[in-house]
Amino acid sequence: MPEPTTPTRSLRLGVAGPVGTGKSSLIATVCRALAGELRLGVITNDIYTDEDARFLRSAGVLDPERIRAVETGACPHTAIRDDVTANLAAVEQLEADFDPLDVVLVESGGDNLTATFSPALVDAQLFVLDVAGGGDVARKGGPGIGRADLLVVNKIDLAPYVGVDVEQMVADALEAREGRPVLALSRSDEASVQELRAWVLAMLAAHREGTHEPQDPGPMAPHFHADGEEHTHDHDHDHEHPHEHSHA
Amino acid sequence: MPAPSLAPVPAAAPATIAMLLADSRLPAGAHVSSNALEAALRDGLRRGEVGAYLASRQVTVTRVEAGTAVLARHLALTRAPEELATALAGLEAEWAARTPGRAQREITRVLGDGLRRLADVLWPGAIPARSGWPRPVVLGAVAAAAGLPAPELVRLVAYDDAQTVVAALLKLEPGDPRAGAALVLEACAAMEPHVGPLAALQDPALLPSAGAPQTEDWAEAQSALPRRLFRA
Numbered sequence: 001m002p003e004p005t006t007p008t009r010s011l012r013l014g015v016a017g018p019v020g021t022g023k024s025s026l027i028a029t030v031c032r033a034l035a036g037e038l039r040l041g042v043i044t045n046d047i048y049t050d051e052d053a054r055f056l057r058s059a060g061v062l063d064p065e066r067i068r069a070v071e072t073g074a075c076p077h078t079a080i081r082d083d084v085t086a087n088l089a090a091v092e093q094l095e096a097d098f099d100p101l102d103v104v105l106v107e108s109g110g111d112n113l114t115a116t117f118s119p120a121l122v123d124a125q126l127f128v129l130d131v132a133g134g135g136d137v138a139r140k141g142g143p144g145i146g147r148a149d150l151l152v153v154n155k156i157d158l159a160p161y162v163g164v165d166v167e168q169m170v171a172d173a174l175e176a177r178e179g180r181p182v183l184a185l186s187r188s189d190e191a192s193v194q195e196l197r198a199w200v201l202a203m204l205a206a207h208r209e210g211t212h213e214p215q216d217p218g219p220m221a222p223h224f225h226a227d228g229e230e231h232t233h234d235h236d237h238d239h240e241h242p243h244e245h246s247h248a
Numbered sequence: 249m250p251a252p253s254l255a256p257v258p259a260a261a262p263a264t265i266a267m268l269l270a271d272s273r274l275p276a277g278a279h280v281s282s283n284a285l286e287a288a289l290r291d292g293l294r295r296g297e298v299g300a301y302l303a304s305r306q307v308t309v310t311r312v313e314a315g316t317a318v319l320a321r322h323l324a325l326t327r328a329p330e331e332l333a334t335a336l337a338g339l340e341a342e343w344a345a346r347t348p349g350r351a352q353r354e355i356t357r358v359l360g361d362g363l364r365r366l367a368d369v370l371w372p373g374a375i376p377a378r379s380g381w382p383r384p385v386v387l388g389a390v391a392a393a394a395g396l397p398a399p400e401l402v403r404l405v406a407y408d409d410a411q412t413v414v415a416a417l418l419k420l421e422p423g424d425p426r427a428g429a430a431l432v433l434e435a436c437a438a439m440e441p442h443v444g445p446l447a448a449l450q451d452p453a454l455l456p457s458a459g460a461p462q463t464e465d466w467a468e469a470q471s472a473l474p475r476r477l478f479r480a
Contacts, residue, residue: 049474071280083274085276086280088365
């Protein structure tokens, strides 16, 4: 039995970040803002359940059939980075079943600050923090905070209640990211939702024009060895890929 | 991501191929399985009985799996490329007839797809293009392409079956990991008397009919287990 005709390749957009920062809610927000004009699909990764998939289906923002759960076998980190097999199979099946799709959002299982997507699975990725997790988290850095395509500082409407200075947190993030984009988001702040919407559309356009090259945020933050010498591992990476990445 | 176009991989010694394929770090999606251990524990299997569970798997479902892999390897080595898909489909029917549990068949096909995704890059053309080949069929075709002899293929299947259970055990009922490593070797020893006969298989009709209703029932239960850590 031959494989069916290759379905259209969507923009595969990863959403990573620690537990409870609002990844599912952000995906629901993206779906609400874009389902009218784009053909969307969602893959969720949960550790114990398909709770995130069920939350998104119940949110009513997308045809429930277009939301699928991948079980990560106690290894949410592995499933988006070291062994993306199950997720890649799910994305390709979704693309085949609903061909053509414009964007497939892949939600990671909530993990810790070091979990990022492999470029073998997604074309671009968002990393989500929230103000309630502490104003100092952005400053701590890490591969997702430092080098995801977009860093979202979520739940900014809660800032007054948790004593976090949003402007300072965003400034810390911008510094950690050396100018890469940071978005302060609240689903109840329409202007910020529009910014998120515009970012997704711009990324989709860049993906289609071939001007966006998937980047690996890398597993390693800059660190020191016992000999006192700092290095980042980016340097090694550049030797293998000498061309410039051209996206904004 | 489409399979990257890599240069053909260099030939490797059989021992190297066996180590590669047995390594749980192999990106083939197998870490989602506990070989139904999670359902077995929930059903009352005690930690001290895991060794017996492993041994019983070895002489039942694992023999079916290992025999299927050996036969797939044999077909891949002896059939013309244009006949291989049909021959493997015949073998697949023999495997399915000896694997009555729906859940067991389903996860074996999912894991087969995961391994095929890797094989398509490392040994292009080794397995006829199609989704849903059971894992032992893919493994046998890979063994043929990579030069893994039949006895080592049987031992690989035996090792993988045991290590999958033991790795899951460490997450489900944590104990001394060194005791788990000992369990793996005990399980492999249980397979050893069967290595010769299984490695000599050439006729799919002679694949052992070594079903294990309790094991398949746990696989079925696992597929519907609420709040499970493992898919299978």
